[in-house]
Structures are given as C-alpha cells and as structure tokens.
Amino acid sequence: MIDLREVVKKVETVAQRASQFIQNEQKSFSEKSVEIKELNSFVSYVDKTSEELIVNELKRILPEAGFITEEATVSQSGDYEYVWIVDPLDGTTNFIHGLPFYSVSIGLTHRMTPIVGVIYDCGLNDLYSAWKGGGAFKNGQPIKVRTQPGLDKALLATGFPYRDYGRMPAFMKLINSTFYRTRGVRRIGSAAIDLAYVAAGRFDVFFEYGLSPWDVAAGIVIVQEAGGRVTDFSGGGNYLFGGEIVAGQPWVFDDFMELVQESGLVK
Structure with a gap:
C-alpha cells in the first residue's frame, strides 16, 4: 500500500x-x-x-x-x-x-x-x-462529526435535483418531514462542501440524489474518518456510483433513515 x-x-x-x-x-x-x-x-x-x-x-x-x-x-x-x-x-x-x-x-x-x-x-x-x-x-x-443525539436538534443539508425529476414527489415528502422533525435544511449547492461540513460538525446529515462519483468521492473518506456514517438511501454501500448518498453523524443517522424509508425514496 x-x-x-x-x-x-x-x-x-x-x-x-x-x-x-x-x-x-x-x-x-x-x-x-x-x-x-x-x-x-x-x-x-x-x-x-x-x-x-x-x-x-x-x-x-x-x-x-x-x-x-x-x-x-x-x-x-x-x-x-x-x-x-x-x-x-x-x-x-x-x-x-x-x-x-x-x-x-x-x-x-x-x-x-x-x-x-x-x-x-x-x-x-x-x-x-x-x-x-x-x-x-x-x-x-x-475534526469529528457532531455528537448531539436527537433529530430535533439536527441541522440537515441537501441538494435539489437539476435534471432527474422522477423521484421529486418522494424527495419533497422527505423534505416536508424534516421541517417538523429537525432544526432545518440548508441547500449550499456543492455536495463536496456539504460533506466536509458534516465531517466538521456543522451539519448533522447530508442527503441527495442525482449525484456523480466526483461529487462525493473525496467527501466520503472525510466523513468516515471523522466518525460519520455513509450509505445509500436503502442503507447499503452503493453510494459512490449509485447516484445517491446519506452521510451523517451516528447519533441521528438511524432516525433520519426511517424518514427516508417512509418517504418512498428507496428504489
């Protein structure tokens, strides 16, 4: 190596x-x-x-x-x-x-x-x-991910699809759920920055679909090495080439994944 x-x-x-x-x-x-x-x-x-x-x-x-x-x-x-x-x-x-x-x-x-x-x-x-x-x-x-439990104390980040709109109803259902369960959602416009901010404890969870490998490859390592978790929407490992990602701190990750399941985003 x-x-x-x-x-x-x-x-x-x-x-x-x-x-x-x-x-x-x-x-x-x-x-x-x-x-x-x-x-x-x-x-x-x-x-x-x-x-x-x-x-x-x-x-x-x-x-x-x-x-x-x-x-x-x-x-x-x-x-x-x-x-x-x-x-x-x-x-x-x-x-x-x-x-x-x-x-x-x-x-x-x-x-x-x-x-x-x-x-x-x-x-x-x-x-x-x-x-x-x-x-x-x-x-x-x-740097380390945030260690604050509870979705009600979590700040989330996402990116809006700009060419693949087929999953928008489910995506918007997930966004709607986060309004009631978290401190809010931010949309910066750079997946790489979103992932870096998760690693630094600024965001608790980042989620998005319609991504390419170059959007997430570097951020995956940084989040994981900062103590965070990274999966696809189904909780699996197809997040580098699968076009979708959830990255976040472990203390709220499972609760957020329940919202993903409820939204219908899982293929």
Missing part, C-alpha cells in the same frame, strides 16, 4: 493551487464563457483549466493511477488499482453567479474504495483532508 499520509500532503498542495486559479479567475469571469452541457449543467474554461492543472499534478504523484473526471480532460480505459476521482469546480452554478460556495474535490480510490479525500472550500479558504485510517482534518487540525 502506498503512503497515504504523504499522498494527502501532495494532493493538498494541488487543491490549493487549483483554488487559487479559480479564485483569481472569479475576479474577471463573464457568463459569456459559460457552456451548457445539459439541462442546468454548466461548464466554462475555468472548470476545464482547473481540471487540466489537477490531472497533470496528480499524474506526477501517482503515475500508475487512472482517472475519473467531471470534464473528461483525460481519457483512460483499463483496469487500474488506483483511480483518482476529480471535480475541478464543484458548485459551478454558484461560481457563475458570484456565490462563494464552490470547491475543489479530489478523491483517490483503491479498487474503487475511497481511501483519500481532499476538499478545498474556496469561499472560506478552508482545506479538508483525510486518508483511510488516518483521521480527518480541517486546515491541519483534527
């Missing part, structure tokens, strides 16, 4: 460089640079250039690894033991509108199990990182 601690240190530097580029471009960014990939899914030269920067640096760190990237700036096929999963700018819509909630997310998997996660919260200049068995950190300081 590779030295994950050393890998994380190097990836942190890569994430910081990418964030610096993104923030510099924000100062003069124009919506004229935006392309539409599909319904409500946007991309610009900032996403693509950030990804190229990240991929080139990661190749130096672990030359034998494969890649799964949002903007497909690298094309690879084959059976790789290690695979980087990269979102060069998570929260592109926020970035376009000048909202300071966007991030760089870099995950590393070993045989498709997440083992390294680094997330840079560009708006607050906070760096979250973790490696399997090594704990979770924010700006170099250890």
Whole structure:
C-alpha cells in the first residue's frame, strides 16, 4: 500500500493551487464563457483549466493511477488499482453567479474504495483532508462529526435535483418531514462542501440524489474518518456510483433513515 499520509500532503498542495486559479479567475469571469452541457449543467474554461492543472499534478504523484473526471480532460480505459476521482469546480452554478460556495474535490480510490479525500472550500479558504485510517482534518487540525443525539436538534443539508425529476414527489415528502422533525435544511449547492461540513460538525446529515462519483468521492473518506456514517438511501454501500448518498453523524443517522424509508425514496 502506498503512503497515504504523504499522498494527502501532495494532493493538498494541488487543491490549493487549483483554488487559487479559480479564485483569481472569479475576479474577471463573464457568463459569456459559460457552456451548457445539459439541462442546468454548466461548464466554462475555468472548470476545464482547473481540471487540466489537477490531472497533470496528480499524474506526477501517482503515475500508475487512472482517472475519473467531471470534464473528461483525460481519457483512460483499463483496469487500474488506483483511480483518482476529480471535480475541478464543484458548485459551478454558484461560481457563475458570484456565490462563494464552490470547491475543489479530489478523491483517490483503491479498487474503487475511497481511501483519500481532499476538499478545498474556496469561499472560506478552508482545506479538508483525510486518508483511510488516518483521521480527518480541517486546515491541519483534527475534526469529528457532531455528537448531539436527537433529530430535533439536527441541522440537515441537501441538494435539489437539476435534471432527474422522477423521484421529486418522494424527495419533497422527505423534505416536508424534516421541517417538523429537525432544526432545518440548508441547500449550499456543492455536495463536496456539504460533506466536509458534516465531517466538521456543522451539519448533522447530508442527503441527495442525482449525484456523480466526483461529487462525493473525496467527501466520503472525510466523513468516515471523522466518525460519520455513509450509505445509500436503502442503507447499503452503493453510494459512490449509485447516484445517491446519506452521510451523517451516528447519533441521528438511524432516525433520519426511517424518514427516508417512509418517504418512498428507496428504489
């Protein structure tokens, strides 16, 4: 097994460089640079250039690894033991509108199990990182999920689907249930930041569907290493590629999963 601690240190530097580029471009960014990939899914030269920067640096760190990237700036096929999963700018819509909630997310998997996660919260200049068995950190300081029992004391986070509306009735039923059972629900617009905030104890639970692996790969490791739980909507393990995730602190997790079951979201 590779030295994950050393890998994380190097990836942190890569994430910081990418964030610096993104923030510099924000100062003069124009919506004229935006392309539409599909319904409500946007991309610009900032996403693509950030990804190229990240991929080139990661190749130096672990030359034998494969890649799964949002903007497909690298094309690879084959059976790789290690695979980087990269979102060069998570929260592109926020970035376009000048909202300071966007991030760089870099995950590393070993045989498709997440083992390294680094997330840079560009708006607050906070760096979250973790490696399997090594704990979770924010700006170099250890972090843990919240340890407050009771859904009535929980603050939740979610993301609204922007292209897959087939499960919206069940999703809205779940949202409605949380209004009566929790302290509220927030929607930031970056799944990576939501997961980092669960790990840091800011949110108690994050849940969303319609996701891609690059949205969650890094955050999965960070939440788990901070003492949190991660499942799909049915309580299983298909959360990296299954398009849905629940991540949260253990003291409210089971109670929240009961709401998920009652909502009809489980396929």
